[in-house]
Amino acid sequence: MKRYLANHVANMPPSGIRKFFDLVATMKDVISLGVGEPDFVTPWTVRESGIFSLEQGQTMYTSNAGLFELREELAHHLNVTMGLSYDPLKEILITTGASEAVDLVMRAVLEPGNIVLVPDPSYVSYGPCATLAGANVRYVPTHAEENFRLRVKDLTQAYSPEVKLLVLSYPNNPTGAIMQREDLLPIAEFVKEHDLLVLADDIYSDLTYEGTHTSFASLPDMHDRTLFVSGFSKSYAMTGWRIGYVAGHPDLISGMTKIHQYTMLCAPITGQIAALEALRSASEAKDEMVAAYDRRRRLMVHGFRSMGLDCFEPLGAFYVFPDISKTKLSSEAFAEELLKEEKVAVVPGTAFGPSGEGFIRCSYAYSLEQLEEALQRIGRFVERRFSL
Incomplete structure (x- = not known):
């Protein structure tokens, strides 16, 4: 029945974000840093x-x-x-x-x-x-x-x-x-x-x-x-x-x-x-969430830099975009192998455009405990696989 689809729809690639998270849904014990959704409940x-x-x-x-x-x-x-x-x-x-x-x-x-x-x-x-x-x-x-x-x-x-x-x-x-x-x-x-x-x-x-x-x-x-x-x-x-x-x-x-x-x-x-x-x-509740994101932001930047990966310091939103080009892997290969070996899900930078090659996106809209565990797993992966 695909022949009935309009060409511009049929030729449109699926979201590069969702590709990985459809795979995550079939795996156990995965820490996902991929979805841009607050971990807080509505005030x-x-x-x-x-x-x-x-x-x-x-x-x-x-x-x-x-x-x-x-x-x-x-x-x-x-x-x-x-x-x-x-x-x-x-x-x-x-x-x-x-x-x-x-x-x-x-x-x-x-x-x-x-x-x-x-x-x-x-x-x-x-x-x-x-x-x-x-x-x-x-x-x-x-x-x-x-x-x-x-x-x-x-x-x-x-x-x-x-x-x-x-x-x-x-x-x-x-x-x-x-x-x-x-x-x-x-x-x-x-x-x-x-x-x-x-x-x-x-x-x-x-x-x-x-x-x-x-x-x-x-x-x-x-x-x-x-x-x-x-x-x-x-x-x-x-x-x-x-x-x-x-x-x-x-x-x-x-x-x-x-x-x-x-x-x-x-x-x-x-x-x-x-x-x-x-x-x-809800302005006070909003301010409390922003303060929590700020603490997590600092943790993530320090974590990636400590493992030898360059990491631009984000000054807004709730994502870090570390540079993984030193590993010589493409963004997609890095994300796939990290998910397979350490069960941490991140998004390849190329999901966001051609200039994203050499980067991965990690959301820090997750608890400090989850983020610390994710950084430990990513650090193990980087130390085991690459000499940075």
């Missing part, structure tokens, strides 16, 4: 609000754009935390996770023949979403020696007149790199010069360990050019609630809402009510 006030809403019989549709009360609270939150000003009536759309928001941006603004510039390495969904929207993808390399920050010189080399959209995903998955204001200003000039739109995926903005996160939309002349995407999964440990959002110019949000109302209708009401409570009462 109790948030859970209680969702439970109470169900007990009160709040199980109906919301408006296509989402609960207005949630959009109002989000507008206030973005203004206070990032200096962004959005009209909750026309400029914010609640989505089924940030993933749907990314998909909506791509489908609303892209046409066949358009090109999307995607930093490399970066999250696995951007390229496939662009392809499903009928556009082409061009990866823009970032480099460890430049702290994996996107540079105008690399954008300039990748640019052609067909480029319409630039993806910015900082703090970055998988590298943990951040972009500070002085890094973003030249990018903004490039965007303005070439009349581009920007998809700014700020899902990890709260997980910034050095300085303050700068939203691209807050830069001069970038507010209307930027589609700001975020959600509640990472900051509030709400992955299963599936609530994200996109904020931007009303003309663009209106286009995305059309697609949303025909395909998704609305995000789940229980998750929206819980998200509203998260904004109102």
